[in-house]
């Protein structure tokens with residue numbers, strides 16, 4: 001059951017408890033309703049992908065209460081400071097490098113070295129972020145492939161039954177999503193939105209590049225084409241559906257490893273920590289999604305011959321996990337001069 005609750009102080013306090021406990025809450029913002037989880041909790045972020053039914057891990061915008069808070073998670077540069085001063089709180093999202101020791105789940109970045117961040121201006125959501133005491137990862141609160149919701153009723157239509165609570169605060173003001181602006185290099189608009197190119201150029205006193213496909217107003221396909229194609233790919237070759245491993249390989253396990261062996265050597269239990277990670281000993285896809293990017297990155301650091309990955313059931317979040325792993329295997333084949 002999804003409860004639709006008018007956003008009183010008591011409701012905000014209850015929503016904050018749910019967020020801290022790892023639950024999902026639909027929130028009002030000035031642009032569209034968002035589907036929020038604690039951005040610092042990978043398992044909570046994984047639930048967003050499960051609820052939206054996304055077959056892929058797209059990166060998610062993280063919402064903070066202030067620019068100071070945002071600066072804990074991303075490396076703000078001069079352009080970001082100037083634009084934050086002018087437009088935050090408000091409907092523009094910056095893509096910036098993740099800060100060193102960024103505490104936001106790597107799943108929110110979908111494995112990219114960057115993070116999308118914004119400070120929304122809606123009083124209910126500002127209060128919620130403050131009371132919860134954590135930043136909120138929140139994409140638009142609709143099923144993948146459908147329109148962004150601008151009323152609580154839209155959220156019920158799309159996600160009713162899939163989330164715990166909707167904080168209802170009437171229709172949103174702008175009705176279009178935030179502008180997504182990549183500030184990692186030449187300033188580039190990846191998604192047009194409530195803050196315009198002119199607004200941004202006036203503030204930066206320089207020209208800004210447009211890099212987006214014609215809007216189709218749904219979640220179909222990547223809306224941030226230029227950037228999204230540059231997904232993180234491990235440098236180490238990846239081998240899928242491993243049933244045992246060769247000496248020199250690292251193992252990314254899923255579920256029990258009782259019957260996994262290192263060929264001609266013995267049990268994988270004797271592998272050093274640098275060569276062994278388990279996405280989820282219990283075989284929990286939600287936990288596996290939460291661990292995927294950080295564990296791949298860890299195993300990629302040590303110059304192993306290959307990363308062997310056990311098979312992952314292709315249901316629920318497993319579809320997105322397998323999509324990501326196939327890309328990792330594909331890019332390592334290309335890097336190795338194999339199939340294209």
Ligand code: TXA
Pocket residue numbers: 029031032033034035058059060061093095109112114115116138139140141176177178179180190191222223224227228
């Ligand atoms: O107005 C909004 O932005 C709403 C409210 C809830 O804040 N949120 C929203 O989120 O529209 P979503 O997930 O539906 O769209 C986020 C867009 C996607 O196109 C995503 O690909 C892009 O931002 N994005 C997120 N992180 C990115 C990153 N690190 N690099 C490039 N693009 C990114």
Ligand code: MG
Pocket residue numbers: 139140148219
């Ligand atoms: Mg969306």
